[in-house]
Amino acid sequence: MRPRGKGMLAVLVSCGLVAVPAAPAAAAVGTYRTVDLGISGAAQAINDRGQVVGYGVFTPGSFHPFLRDHGRTIDLGVLDRGEFEHGSATDINNRGQVVGNSVVNADDEEHPAQHAFLWQRGRLTDLGTLGGRSSRATAINDRGQVVGYSDTGTAAGVHGFLWQRGRMRDLGMRMAFDINNRGEVVGTSMFGTSADHAALWRRGKLVNLDTGPVEWTMAVAINDRGWIAGHNESLIPAHAFLWRAGVITDLGNLGADNTGVVDLNNRGQVLGYSELPRPGAAHAFIWERGRMKDLAPYGLPEYPMINGFNDRAQIAGYEYADVGTSAVVYRPIRTGSRAPTGSR
Numbered sequence: 469m470r471p472r473g474k475g476m477l478a479v480l481v482s483c484g485l486v487a488v489p490a491a492p493a494a495a496a497v498g499t500y501r502t503v504d505l506g507i508s509g510a511a512q513a514i515n516d517r518g519q520v521v522g523y524g525v526f527t528p529g530s531f532h533p534f535l536r537d538h539g540r541t542i543d544l545g546v547l548d549r550g551e552f553e554h555g556s557a558t559d560i561n562n563r564g565q566v567v568g569n570s571v572v573n574a575d576d577e578e579h580p581a582q583h584a585f586l587w588q589r590g591r592l593t594d595l596g597t598l599g600g601r602s603s604r605a606t607a608i609n610d611r612g613q614v615v616g617y618s619d620t621g622t623a624a625g626v627h628g629f630l631w632q633r634g635r636m637r638d639l640g641m642r643m644a645f646d647i648n649n650r651g652e653v654v655g656t657s658m659f660g661t662s663a664d665h666a667a668l669w670r671r672g673k674l675v676n677l678d679t680g681p682v683e684w685t686m687a688v689a690i691n692d693r694g695w696i697a698g699h700n701e702s703l704i705p706a707h708a709f710l711w712r713a714g715v716i717t718d719l720g721n722l723g724a725d726n727t728g729v730v731d732l733n734n735r736g737q738v739l740g741y742s743e744l745p746r747p748g749a750a751h752a753f754i755w756e757r758g759r760m761k762d763l764a765p766y767g768l769p770e771y772p773m774i775n776g777f778n779d780r781a782q783i784a785g786y787e788y789a790d791v792g793t794s795a796v797v798y799r800p801i802r803t804g805s806r807a808p809t810g811s812r
Contacts (some may be wrong), residue, residue: 495749500767500783505536510786511795513559513776520784521557521566522564522775522795526711531586533557533568536795544587547594557587559607559776564588566603567614584616584631595631597621598638602628607646615644615653628655628669639669646689654687654696666698666711677711687711689732697732699740708740710755721754722762726750739777754781768798 505511509524509531520536526543531554543555544553547570555570566587570595573581584595585604597603600619608614614631628644630637630653641657642664657667659676666677666687677687677696687698694713700706705725710717710732716772721727722742729740730752738755742762752763752772764770773793774785783798 473666492597492759499801500763501801502767502787503797503799504787504798505541505795506535507536507541507795508788508789508792509534509795510624510773510793511536511775511784511797512557514778514782514784514797515560515562515564516778516780517564517751518689518778518782519560519564520795521560521568522784524795525557525792527553527742528553531556533566533570535560535566537564544568545592546570546574547572547583547585547592548572549722552577552580555585556583558605561608561610562611563610563612565608567608567616576674576766584614584618586614586631596636598627598629598636604643605631609647609649611649611651611652612618613647613651615647617643617655628653639674640668641669643686644669645687648690648692648694650692650694654690654698656686666696668696688729691732691734691736691788693734693736695732695736697738709736720760722751722753722760730774733777733779733781735779737781739774739783741774752783
């Protein structure tokens with residue numbers, strides 16, 4: 469499943485709850501080892517075959533989407549070439565199909581527009597929009613169904629979409645962040661209010677996940693069991709939750725109030741961030757079977773920039789380098805082993 473947790477990290481930073489160091493120190497070797505992909509940029513997603521996608525600098529002055537496949541890096545290109553060209557790959561399914569976003573008017577610095585794309589068999593396809601100038605793809609399932617959000621070109625603003633077989637469909641929700649192999653979509657919708665609510669789109673109907681009295685919630689990931697993970701979108705303190713068959717579980721924290729979800733896999737593991745009691749610190753965690761495990765003692769940096777993981781608990785992200793950032797993957801030392809579990 470695809471990550472959408474970076475928004476929570478931004479909330480913690482913007483509120484001064486977590487400070488981002490200019491160049492975090494390298495993590496000590498533990499249960500996880502750090503694999504630097506040698507790409508100036510970031511790894512955004514990793515599938516169960518270990519294929520990685522993200523963005524990197526392959527043309528001076530611009531980011532391009534990339535696919536890393538068994539040690540080989542492929543520049544996926546952009547939808548339009550020009551002085552201000554750039555793009556990013558955001559997700560990859562287990563068939564090797566990649567989705568992302570690319571500028572479509574690369575010579576227009578003042579009014580940039582970007583479109584969602586699908587890459588397969590060496591070719592980029594522009595997925596278009598819902599009528600506006602821009603769209604963004606966020607996830608793709610193994611059936612090739614793509615979700616994201618697009619400007620509608622109307623007073624309705626931005627809506628979530630489902631793209632399949634060459635057609636983009638308006639889902640009626642405000643944002644669509646993830647889709648499972650059953651075609652169920654999660655994201656946000658206002659449901660007639662002035663605030664976002666975590667939402668599920670299933671068989672043509674929108675469901676308010678009703679995560680409690682707190683508004684401004686978002687569902688960021690869904691797995692093939694239909695489990696849904698999310699968090700408060702912009703409130704402090706922020707809590708992460710797991711929704712299973714109508715039952716909502718608060719995932720807790722690592723000692724302080726603010727927690728956010730990055731991703732959820734098919735083993736029921738939740739990847740996220742949690743603030744620590746020590747001011748200015750946040751650690752990554754994996755939550756499983758009611759237990760939250762701090763990943764910092766197991767090889768991840770104290771302030772990790774993580775974007776998603778797969779069913780083998782391999783994590784895609786980036787680290788700060790001397791100049792810019794470097795795409796990395798955190799891999800369990802014992803390939804195929806379970807990620808660390810334990811009580812908080």
